[in-house]
Amino acid sequence: MxxxxxxxxxxxxxxxxxxxxxxxxxxxxxxxxxxxxxxxxxxxxxxxxxxxxxxxxxxxxxxxxxxxxxxxxxxxxxxxxxxxxxxxxxxxxxxxxxxxxxxxxxxxxxxxxxxxxxxxxxxVPFHVGDYTDFYTGIHHAENIGSLFRPDNPLLPNYKYVPIGYHGRSSSIRVSPAQVKRPSGQTKAPDAEAPSFGPSKRLDYELEMAIWIGQGNDLGEPIPVGEAESHIAGISILNDWSARDIQAWEYQPLGPFLAKNFHSTVSPWVVTLDALAPFRSAQPARPEGDPAPMDYLAHDTSAAAFDVQMEVFLSTAKMRAGGDAPHRLSTGPMTAMYWTAAQLVAHHSVGGCNMQTGDLLGTGTLSSGEDGGEGSLIELTRGGKQAIALPNGETRTFLEDGDEVIIRAYAEREGQPRIGLGECRGTVVG
Amino acid sequence: MxxxxxxxxxxxxxxxxxxxxxxxxxxxxxxxxxxxxxxxxxxxxxxxxxxxxxxxxxxxxxxxxxxxxxxxxxxxxxxxxxxxxxxxxxxxxxxxxxxxxxxxxxxxxxxxxxxxxxxxxxxVPFHVGDYTDFYTGIHHAENIGSLFRPDNPLLPNYKYVPIGYHGRSSSIRVSPAQVKRPSGQTKAPDAEAPSFGPSKRLDYELEMAIWIGQGNDLGEPIPVGEAESHIAGISILNDWSARDIQAWEYQPLGPFLAKNFHSTVSPWVVTLDALAPFRSAQPARPEGDPAPMDYLAHDTSAAAFDVQMEVFLSTAKMRAGGDAPHRLSTGPMTAMYWTAAQLVAHHSVGGCNMQTGDLLGTGTLSSGEDGGEGSLIELTRGGKQAIALPNGETRTFLEDGDEVIIRAYAEREGQPRIGLGECRGTVVG
Incomplete structure (x- = not known):
């Protein structure tokens, strides 16, 4: 290609x-x-x-x-x-x-x-049989990990295993979406027992969606060298997350109600053919990182995609005041520690069958630099540092009426810009 | 009812x-x-x-x-x-x-x-949109937890939150099934780095399947008092698990390839109507356990089901020798710490929409007594104590050619026995 x-x-x-x-x-x-x-x-x-x-x-x-x-x-x-x-x-x-x-x-x-x-x-462009969310944004993993384990943000498996988990298909909706704030159990660190109520730490996650084109039969893994031919294309994904529900529920089996109330995708499937002029080498692994195991090893000289994402916030007050959405941060698709091909190969290596329309989320893509945080929990350092909006409002997490707009595009000198469109969702109480 | x-x-x-x-x-x-x-x-x-x-x-x-x-x-x-x-x-x-x-x-x-x-x-009786596996077998949770945390087997959230995670729909198959042994990354505790190969710790899990009948709209939780009317019926579920893959991959987002290579269900959907004569009170919570939170509180005087499960092993050598399958253990459906209604109410309380045909696994149902272990990892104390089969063979985990047969039924004096049929699967290399 x-x-x-x-x-x-x-x-x-x-x-x-x-x-x-x-x-x-x-x-x-x-x-x-x-x-x-x-x-x-x-x-x-x-x-x-x-x-x-x-x-x-x-x-x-x-x-x-x-x-x-x-x-x-x-x-x-x-x-x-x-x-x-x-x-x-x-x-x-x-x-x-x-x-x-x-x-x-x-x-x-x-x-x-x-x-x-x-x-x-x-x-929603596909009937989604299964939705899997990966965790390939290494800077996001470091940012989140450092909130819980300052000295050891990445777990020992991170650089060997493309970490992922199964998500919820039924609640995937298309942009523009109304996102109802979920209620659930939360427990403050100093509380005796959990309490129940609307999430107070509702967040977005800046992700890309990878759609499966042709699948594989159960028990027949997709070799990494053929994996890209099983990808239909990509869209934008906002994996809305209730951080307070997640913190209390996620041990030992992972996120559940914290994520399954809604996920928003952008409607347009941009093919890998269209993105071919924007391919780049998968960023070199930092020195000392292990090489991918054989079943994940492939030619990565053009396996990444120079896609830029931007996330904007438009509060109800901003809209009433006629203010333009405020850009919170940007994130590059090249922040993926694993290539799209590696995700497909890993997912199927134990025999799991992929089906047309399956959705793979990349995980939140943060750049690793200030201004490149892919979620509010990162931007606000775990909710401790409120961000100031141009109209004087502040935010730690999302409030009712807040609209989150993610845009993504590929740009390169001498080529027409290829856009992914946008992924919008408004929080309702 | x-x-x-x-x-x-x-x-x-x-x-x-x-x-x-x-x-x-x-x-x-x-x-x-x-x-x-x-x-x-x-x-x-x-x-x-x-x-x-x-x-x-x-x-x-x-x-x-x-x-x-x-x-x-x-x-x-x-x-x-x-x-x-x-x-x-x-x-x-x-x-x-x-x-x-x-x-x-x-x-x-x-x-x-x-x-x-x-x-x-x-x-498979339903088109399964989403599969969720719960962890309601409290004795299983204690048995597994004690292998990792002998002093503190249950995590602090267990008695407040019906713990569950999203599973993989695409690889659900009906009994009798051929189950291909998955390959994946595993890491021995004393190894420097992981290695790749067929799972050496392949296990079954004795579970019941709860099928969703009518669903709910996104953002509209199902009240616990109405939850049973959303259940179509139950079947038997074997949630095959690769313990060695799971141990290495599951932090921090839960099981992934360790479970998604295959799940087997029995074909018959037994309705709650048919099981009405076998209802019983949900077992009282041990003294000191917290009461269910309001959204999970309901009349549990007839909310449990006296369903007995039995798991049998038939090795290739046993079949060649004309030996009958050997019963490994039994497990009662009343080992569920949460009622079926509570699982449905919890799943939807944040707004997640359930759809007809969704599958909820109960989690492994162990009785808490010797002979009541719902998986080999429990029966063999983490693979440390091999079990002896009548023909002289021993097992810690499943070998190629092993057939696992789960049967379940409800029995009560004066009533015809109501059977769930059986759930069979044979491991192939």
Whole structure:
């Protein structure tokens, strides 16, 4: 998978779709996929081009071969059937769409399948069979670990095992989401017994979502060298967390109610094809770190993705005052200690079967520098240092009415910017 | 829900189906549900009666009202649509089936829908959206905890929080199953670094499966007093565990690859209606234990179920020698520290939405006495004391070719025995 051989990476290519060439997220070089609905009640798959969505099933008549079948398979409530056809088919679909969308002679045929003003919403792009959240953000792991174990923030297994746990599929929702503050048991360190009530330490987590395309059979691990071909693409993930519930419940089996009340994903699936020009070498492991074990060892010279994430906060008072959302921090996808391929290989190495539409969270991605904290618990040093907002408000954790907006994009000199769109959620009491 | 008002609990009732009255598991008082297939390739829902399966969709023509619709909804690959109709509908279906199966004047109409010799298999009864495994077996928690923390086996949250974690849905399989031994990272306590290979400490876990019938909306907790009406029924669960993989990976986020390679369920869903005569008071909490918090407090005078479980081992050598399976231990469902209703209420109290077909494991149910250990790690005291089998073999953990058979049943003087059937799995290398 190299950037240079794929004509869809041609930076000079421009779509005839109005505004697409200058769109900050969705130029013709991106063509991310989503499930969308229109005011006639219809739900189906589409492709973003500028501010428009091209209806996939309606476009099928203009496509040929496997690409046509893929567009037809997108006539569904989820993208599972389409991505289950395999990466070569999705590549071919994007190639044919790229040609049509850059060829002005096809404009008349295609533009009748573009939607904008009649779009009523976007949906969770996949039926998610299983959701796994990893913990690959090493700086996040260090930041969190140092709150509990200042002298020894990383546990001994961290640099050997891609640490992860099973999450809750049923409560995954699409951006923009209303996130109801969870109630649960919490126990103050000095309290005799726990008490019950709404979480007082509600937090966001800045993550990327990795979607599984083709799965594997039970008992048949995916070799790390083939793992990327099982990835459909990536989105943005906010893994909302109730820190006070988590602290009391998580021993010995891990987070449960602290995380399962809601997880928000952005609607657009950006393919690894679209991100190829933004590949980079997986950052070298610090000296002294163990080499990945054989089943995790692969060529990492282009296994990371230069994707930048930004998180913004918009409080109710800010919105009432007409203030723009305030950027809290940024986080790079290259903060992953393990590559996406290593996550897939590890997940399946014991025989666990992955299925199309499975969601892998990267874990919170913090940069390791001030301003690069991927959650409020890190930004506020465990809730001890409130952050000041430009309008005079302060925050340690999220309050009702707070909207968290995560944006992500890939940018590189000489290439059109490839955007992931945004992942928004508002806390409600 | 009292035993006395339901005519299907009449111990004198007998079905006209040959052998059903004396069947150890499936007399007419049980009528558990499953998904089955026949040699014509058809898959659909059925009800056990003796050694036969009554086809639900085919029987619909003999039913009326909602019961008929329920039988029609069982014309599917899973029982989700049928159980989503709600507990009253399923009760009515069982009532009408009971009348037909005990009324000899209906025999001719009904017996053409009975299957036995053409049955080719049973299937996982539900499409499982999410699988949660609890840790309610307090004696198991004490046994496991004492291996790691002899002076303080139970963590401080255990008696306040129904501890649970999210499991893996995709690898749930039905009995009889072939269970491939997982490979993974393990680290001996005295080793410098982990190594990779097949698990050497493969274990079973004796659990019950609780299936969710009707779910709840995100953000709308299920009150504990209504929780039982959200339970479709119960089955047997073997939550296979690779202890050596678990020991190395589980900090800080809980078990992952140690559990997700395979979980086996028994095929028959035994309803709480069928188990009503076997209800008992939830065992009193030991003096000094905290009372359940308000959201978990309910009338527990008949909230437990007198279900007995038994686990048998059949090694390849035993089978070759014609030896019967050897009973390793027994475990009572009343070893649950929390009631089934409390598990449902806790799971949803933060707003998490349950869906029809969700699977809740009880956690390993050990009795707290010798012979009542629900797993090999308990039976062998952490692998230190091998157990002797009657044919001279010994075991600490499972070897390739070992078959684990779990049976469960409810028995009480004056009532026909209600069986759960069995949950079988054979380890393959």
């Amino acid at each position: 190299t950037a240079t051989t794929d004509f869809t990476h041609d930076p000079a290519a421009k779509s005839w779709v109005s505004g697409a060439a200058d769109h900050p997220d969705f130029p013709v070089q991106n063509l991310p996929l989503a499930i969308f609905s229109t005011d006639d009640g219809r739900i189906r798959g589409g492709v973003a081009i500028g501010d428009y969505i091209l209806c996939l099933p309606a476009s099928a008549e203009l496509l040929t071969g496997e690409a046509r079948k893929a567009a037809e398979a997108a006539d569904a409530l989820h993208l599972n059937a389409m991505f289950a056809m395999g990466p070569a088919v999705v590549t071919e679909l994007r190639h044919q769409l790229f040609r049509l969308l850059t060829d002005t002679s096809r404009q008349a045929e295609l533009e009748k399948h573009l939607h904008r003003d009649d779009v009523t919403g976007l949906h | 009292t035993a006395t008002t339901d005519f299907t609990h009449d111990p004198a009732a007998k079905s006209w189906v040959s052998g059903a009255a004396d069947h150890p598991d499936f007399p007419v008082q049980n009528l558990p549900l499953a998904i089955f297939s026949t040699d014509d390739g058809r898959i659909r829902g059925g009800v056990a009666i003796g050694d036969y399966i009554l086809c639900l969709p085919a029987s619909a023509e003999l039913l009326t009202g909602e019961a008929r619709k329920a039988a029609e909804a069982a014309d599917a690959l899973h029982l989700n649509a049928m159980f989503a109709m709600g507990p009253a509908v399923v009760t009515e279906l069982r009532h009408q089936l009971f009348r037909l199966l005990t009324d000899t004047s209906r025999q001719a109409e009904l017996e053409k829908h009975l299957h036995r010799d053409d049955v080719t298999g049973l299937h």
